Amino acid sequence: MDFIKIKNILTSRIGSECIVDEELNALQPALIIHPDFLLAVCKELKENRETWFDFLSCLSGIDYGVNEGFGVVYHLSSIPYKTQLTLKVKLENLRDGSVLPSVDSVSTVWRTADWHEREAYDLLGIFFNGHPDLRRILLPDDWAGYPLRKDYQDAESYHGISIN
Structure with missing residues (x-):
């Protein structure tokens, strides 16, 4: 299954507005998906017998920088067809903490997304809309902030224990 054929399947089944852009010059070509269409795109890629992306091998959150915003990268594999595909979603640059950047959860499509999204x-x-149990997975529940953000400031202590 080639990249162009996958793109054509998505645009014909969901609409051309589901794909915002594409990255063809990277090591792994990627489709940039509009966040509003992510769940529909993922369902189509998994359920369509021509694509059959039955495995989400990795999901990574990204902070592109304080002026750029956030994103999520999805690495899909079709085990029967021995094909791989990368999807990317770009999210708003929400950093004040009162509202988090968000996208729909794909944990209903691939169960393995559950823990990846929590991370x-x-x-x-x-924030992953519709996630069945979205809570911290590595840090304590009362931890302040998000340590992989580019603008994160290390705390000096946690519950009276010096961190540095």
């Missing part, structure tokens, strides 16, 4: 939430503060 992106815990370390970057990306």
